[in-house]
Amino acid sequence: IKQLRPQMTSRQLVRAGQVSTLVLVVLASAWVPFIERVSDSLWGYLQLVIAFTSPPVVSAFLLGLFWKRANGTGAFVSLLAGGACAVFMILSQTYDIVPYLNEMHFLAKANLLFVVSILVHVLASLASSPPAPQKVEEYTYRKKLFAQETEELRGSAWYRNYRILAIILLAITALVVGVFL
Known part of the structure; x- marks a missing residue:
């Protein structure tokens, strides 16, 4: 304010x-x-909300990171479309609008929402003008950047190397999920 x-x-x-x-x-x-x-519980509702709000955001992030042609228009349109699809999925579940959709597990719906968000982002980006190369060069993933970073990390101790820490975190997560399955 x-x-x-x-x-x-x-x-x-x-x-x-x-x-x-x-x-x-x-x-x-x-x-x-x-x-x-x-939902039957507040926890189930929170999981549902996170499952339906994160796919459009993650798709915009990943396309922005790995695809030089992705632009702000595509991201904006995909966020709007993903949000609208999420609202529709929740309303369908509440008021039984599309029975087939309602039978799907909410995590499967999240995957569907992710695919829809990516498709909308790609189509909207291709339908609009591409971003200026100098604008996206610094933020888009490149093999050259990965090679430079690998050289910088070569002398680092394992506990300062985020790649090793990420692998350890993935292993711990897999172990915890495996124990509780």
């Missing part, structure tokens, strides 16, 4: 914070019956 209205006093800022907190509490309270319709 301070950026939009720099002339606001501290007292006015506190009041704006109180009002916005009250509005959010009322909205959250009004949302509870919907949560009960979507």
Whole structure:
């Protein structure tokens, strides 16, 4: 708020914070019956929300990282389309709009949402102008960058090498998941 209205006093800022907190509490309270319709538990609902909000974000991140042709328009459109698809999936589950879709496990729906988000991002990026090469060069993955980084990490101790730490983390995660399956 301070950026939009720099002339606001501290007292006015506190009041704006109180009002916005009250509005959010009322909205959250009004949302509870919907949560009960979507999932049996709050934990299940949180998993559902994360499963439906992360695929569009991850697809935009991965395409932006590995594809030089990806652009902001494609990312924006795929985030909107992914969000709309996620809302539709939740509404379908709640009101039984598409029975076949409702029978799918929510993680399978998340995978479907990921594929849809990637397709929308690719199509929207191809339909719009490509980003300037100098704009994406620094942020897009290249083999040359990987080779440079490998040389820099060569002399590092294992506990300072993020690649080794990532492999250890993946092994621990696989072990924990394997134990609880």
